[in-house]
Amino acid sequence: MSLLRSARFPAIMLLLAAIVGLALANSPWGEAALEVQHTYLGIPGVFELSVGHWIADGLLVLFFFVVAVELQFELTNGQLNSLRKAVQPAIAAAGGVIVPIAIFLAFSWGTESANGWPIPTATDIAFALGVLAVFGRGLPSGVRVFLLALAILDDIVGIIFIAVLFTDGVNLAMLVAAAVLVVIFGYLSRKLDTRAGTLIGIVLVLLGIATWVLVYLSGVHATIAGVALGLAMSQQPALHARHAMEPWVNGIVLPLFAMSSALVVIPAVSFGELSPAFWGILVALPVGKLIGISVFGWISQRVAHDPSVPRLPYADLLAAGALGGIGFTVSLLLSELAFAGDDLLTDEAVLGVLAGSLISVLLAAVVVSIRAAGYRRAADETGAEIVEDEHSGSETADLDDTPEYR
Structure with a gap:
């Protein structure tokens, strides 16, 4: 289980799952795989979803719950718990x-x-931190903190996009009922340390499932249920739940979603015939994120600098920008939502996300490796110790005040 809680291994699993999905879709078994993906399961005439939707609308809720718990912690006790701390990564x-x-x-x-x-x-937190852990041995901890903060803020933007842009024909009665259940869920989660803790835990699971069903039936994308429940839950139980769920989310939910989303038949067309969606995503992820994050990050350190936080050199901001281009999970979900009903555009958008994220991985690997090598040389010269973070798997040296790296 500890392997699935590390930063490195889940990122490798995600990449392999996407490769398997793409290869399977374009193999002799591709048609059978797509048929399985479109097979409907559930209670006939009452509640049925295709296998693909059970993964994207059902299992992925667990991922968004985990993200929301982390967001709740960062907003209350972490790197985003004050305007002063949040303004730089926000910019x-x-x-x-x-x-x-x-x-x-x-x-x-x-x-x-x-x-x-x-x-x-979008920025895929798990994937970006995984690449950082693999290639960033020796980078100061400030780089990881900065990347984590802006990736979480990115997730907030993605959640807003999903909730606002891809909601059609909202059933207010269902949505209000779901909101009531979220309030009850949050209240009961604060009673888990009582004698009735086990019973309350069972009730919370049932309330979570009922909330998901109501949100789905309301017309709002079902993953928003995971966000609402994660934000509403009492923090300590929520953190325990996140810890318990993390290996399952990293080891099953995200790889399944990556493989399902990557079940795309590569269009038999020339590069010139690919849609603007493909080219726009292909360029916007690696180039747009690199430029946007690094330039705006540099500006933020000049106009909103927090004296208690060391400034990141521009080269470190470039590394964070390259990592930010790994869109993957949320970008794949947004591709399905943005072009729902147009299979060709959806497939080309997914290919754009996969290709753009892969370019970002390679670019980030180069930039982060070069930067980390420089910090390791400086650590050798100064005798600084490089320590591995047990949770993240990343190895850092305390060189924030080294003049040549400012």
Whole structure:
């Protein structure tokens, strides 16, 4: 289980799952795999979803619950618990949203692909931190903290996009009922340390399932149920739940979603015939994120610098920007939502996300490796110790005040 809680291994699993999905879709077994993905399961005539939707609308709720718990912690006790702490990564995150959108629209303005502008705005926290852990041995902890903060803010933006842009024909009665259950869920979670803790735990699970069903039936994307429950739950029980769920989310939920999303038949067309959606995402993820995060991050350190937090050198901001281009999980979900009903555009958008994220992985590996090597040399020269973080798996040296790296 500890392997699935590390930063490195889940990122490798995600990449392998996507490769397997893409290879399977384009193999002799591709048609059978797609048939399985579109097979409906559930109670006939009452509540049925295809296998693909059970994964994207059902299992992925667990991922969003875990993200929401981490967000709740960061907003109350972590790196975003004050405006002073949050403003720098917030400005960098804004750049990492605005610039990719501008690049995407430069390719797709005036075409049917333009609806996909939210797709390249996401950063995959698990994947980005995994790449950082693999190639960033020796980088100061400030880089990971900065990346984590802006990735969480990115997730907030993605959640807002999902809730606002991809909600159609809302059933207010269902939504209000779901909100009531969320309030009850939050209240009961504060009673888990009583004698009736086991019974309350069972009730919480049932309330969570009922909330998910109501949110799904309301017309709001079902993953929002996970966000609401994660934010509403009492913090200590929520952190315990996150710890228990993390290996299952990393080892089953995310790889299954990656493989299902990557079940895309590569279009038998030339590069010139690919849609603007593909090209917009392909360029916006690695280039837009790199420019947006690094430039806006540099600006934020000049206009909103917190004296208690060491400034990151521009080269470190470039490393964070390259890592931010790994869109993957949320970008794949946004691709399915933005082009729902248009299978060809969805497939090309998914291919754009996979290719753009892969380019970002390779770019980040190079930039982070070069930067980390410089910090390791400085550590050798100064005798600083490089320590591995037991939770993240990343190894850092305390060189924030080394002049040549400022």
